[in-house]
Amino acid sequence: MADFPLRIRTSADKPYEEAWPRELSRRAKSGELLRIRHGCYVDAQSWGQLEDEQRYRGMLKAMTSTARRPPLFGAETAGVLWGFPRSDLPPDIQVIVPVGSGRKSSNGVRRMTSPAGEVSAEAMGCGLRVTGKIQTAVDLCMIYDFPWAVAVMDRLLNTKPLPAESRKRPVTKADVEDLIALLPSGAKRRKVRRVLDFADGSAMYPGESLSRVYIAELRFPAPELQYRVMDELGLAAVVDFWWKDHALVGEFDGRGKYQKPEYMQGKTVAQVVIDEKNRENRIRATGKNVVRWEWKEATNPQLLLRELTKAGLPRINRRP
Structure with a gap:
């Protein structure tokens, strides 16, 4: 876990200066500092720019720094x-x-x-x-x-x-x-x-796991995970879901591949979109159909039901 990016100020910073705790309190009242836990202060403006998870982690570090x-x-x-x-x-x-x-x-x-x-x-x-x-x-x-x-x-x-x-x-x-x-x-x-x-x-990824649970609850056949699609050039793609009996590939499209550096690998969003399109074309060229869904379908069984039904995937009579 990356360390909390802001400095947390406490009375322990200057243990021999009697006026230091009052100075922290005064700067908090003026709005310069923000008290995030008893005796723990951070720069108020910088705190306001943090994401919720960073703030949560800051609270944990503050608690650790002041605990006996x-x-x-x-x-x-x-x-x-x-x-x-x-x-x-x-x-x-x-x-x-x-x-x-x-x-x-x-x-x-x-x-x-x-x-x-x-x-x-x-x-x-x-x-x-x-x-x-x-x-x-x-x-x-x-x-x-x-x-x-x-x-x-x-x-x-x-x-x-x-x-x-x-x-x-x-x-x-x-x-x-x-x-x-x-x-x-x-x-x-x-x-x-x-x-x-x-x-x-x-x-x-959670979108894959949630989708897999709802695929089972909706009584669709269980897919094979992380299936390797091969063509005349070699490995065309490793896909999230594969239904062999129906020649159907399922792909969960999380936003991460268009936002997170570990997925983009230095590419622009436009380049990532083009690469994804070329990848899908190679998959389809092998005679397989492709159905894609996003977060809203992965978290809503009825929306996922609609997408998989439109793609021609049949439901089975008994619950898996």
Whole structure:
């Protein structure tokens, strides 16, 4: 995780200057500084230019810098730090405390014990402590609804490193099952196992995972993921979904490929669009049809139903 870009000012910056805390308070009242947590201030104008996730991470760093003991962030907060998929930012800061600690939630901080029992902790590069990535994924599967839980588990099992990782430590379904077995109730174990059974590490992006869940719920045939389309020139494309019996390719078009540097690879938006068109032409030249959908269809089963039906994909009688 990249460090928080703003300097956080606290009374500890000048511990021997009695007037320093009053100076911080005065500058906050004037609007120059903004207090983001008790005793923690940042430049007000710069804070206003940050995205919501950057502000959330700033709150975590402020909490860490003023805590007597470094907090252990868990659940949805840990999900943000690891970079797992989510529908939105958490409504509060979630920290893991020992069972029977007696520490209560307050001031936007929810103190909770881990549903998985014994807690594994890891240190992020910026000094934040967080629950291990497998435990975080299991905890999220008990919080999120099924589609978003699948998106988390798919991402955990995928071979590409999470945003917080410098290199990937591969995770298998057996690794996850070891932690599921420690959950304290049968209902929790069944809920997470259902997610794990459906999960497929071939899917990495949430739009692909959500689409896959709704494809199953809508009783369409299960697609093959990350299918390699070959033509006379070699590899034409690796596509998101492939239905062999219907010669149909499905592609989820997230906005990332037209906005994020890791997808654009130094190209302009116009170049990316042209490359995508040429790629699709090569796919169609092999005799395959192509259906594309965007985020609004990936998050709305009825819209996805419309697109796949228009593409000629039949539904099956029984639920997969």
